[in-house]
Amino acid sequence: MSGNIIEFSNLRKSYGQGDSRIDVLKGIDCKIKRGSICTLLGPSGSGKSTLLNILGGIESFEEGSVIVDGLELNNLSKDDLLRYRRNKLGFVFQFYNLVSNLTLRENIEVGAYLSQEALDIDELMEVLGLTDHQMKFPNQLSGGQQQRTAIARALSKGPAILLCDEPTGALDYKTAKDVLEMIQKINKEYKSTIIIASHNIAIAQMSHEVLSLHDGTILEHKINDKLVDARDLVW
Numbered sequence: 001m002s003g004n005i006i007e008f009s010n011l012r013k014s015y016g017q018g019d020s021r022i023d024v025l026k027g028i029d030c031k032i033k034r035g036s037i038c039t040l041l042g043p044s045g046s047g048k049s050t051l052l053n054i055l056g057g058i059e060s061f062e063e064g065s066v067i068v069d070g071l072e073l074n075n076l077s078k079d080d081l082l083r084y085r086r087n088k089l090g091f092v093f094q095f096y097n098l099v100s101n102l103t104l105r106e107n108i109e110v111g112a113y114l115s116q117e118a119l120d121i122d123e124l125m126e127v128l129g130l131t132d133h134q135m136k137f138p139n140q141l142s143g144g145q146q147q148r149t150a151i152a153r154a155l156s157k158g159p160a161i162l163l164c165d166e167p168t169g170a171l172d173y174k175t176a177k178d179v180l181e182m183i184q185k186i187n188k189e190y191k192s193t194i195i196i197a198s199h200n201i202a203i204a205q206m207s208h209e210v211l212s213l214h215d216g217t218i219l220e221h222k223i224n225d226k227l228v229d230a231r232d233l234v235w
């Protein structure tokens with residue numbers, strides 16, 4: 001399948017009421033192509049995580065329409081949203097959210113559980129350089145290993161869409177590059193559409209599409225025809 005995997009129009013989201021109301025997304029429109037890496041850039045508070053959470057079906061919105069892989073999110077019941085998240089999405093949170101009393105391997109298995117299209121966990125750990133650590137618990141892993149485990153967990157079900165909130169935010173330079181190389185590899189090998197919210201503008205160079213958010217509006221939607229290999233990024 002080709003075409004657009006994500007389409008939203010007139011998308012509005014606010015928090016609070018009356019004087020304390022903040023309009024976080026002010027009626028934005030966008031189409032994102034299937035198979036893209038799309039990076040969301042913008043200053044702190046510009047609405048990147050909010051948009052990611054709306055696409056992930058974990059945050060509601062007041063107005064507009066959001067269609068992901070043919071599903072109109074505004075029309076889904078709670079159960080349908082749950083199924084949507086389970087069947088189509090992988091979500092990588094900034095602070096990993098690993099389960100502390102499960103081993104690395106078990107954390108990944110949790111992600112694959114119930115999926116029809118689960119990937120081979122041994123292969124995934126091999127690709128991510130985690131095999132030797134599979135029996136360790138999260139508190140015995142480095143930050144980079146935890147981040148890669150979180151990515152493996154999100155990927156293990158073979159999701160059509162991978163949503164990553166600041167996937168390199170807490171990592172050192174070398175580990176951040178390893179994670180970006182992996183994200184690029186996943187995009188190429190598994191054809192997943194990958195949406196990344198980040199402050200790192202270097203990531204834009206490896207992204208097919210770049211959405212610049214500012215104050216709840218889309219400043220620019222750039223299509224990138226000169227992609228840089230993740231390993232050649234410098235920042």
Ligand SMILES: Nc1ncnc2c1ncn2[C@@H]1O[C@H](COP(=O)(O)OP(=O)(O)OP(=O)(O)O)[C@@H](O)[C@H]1O
Binds near residue numbers: 015016022
């Ligand atoms: N639950 C909430 N209640 C009230 N306001 C919120 C809530 N969540 C987010 N906001 C506000 O919405 C705005 C956008 O937040 P969001 O987390 O989407 O920004 P961001 O672009 O991801 O920022 P950062 O780069 O710092 O992660 C901010 O002004 C924030 O204070």
Ligand SMILES: [Mg+2]
Binds near residue numbers: 048049050165197
């Ligand atoms: Mg954020």
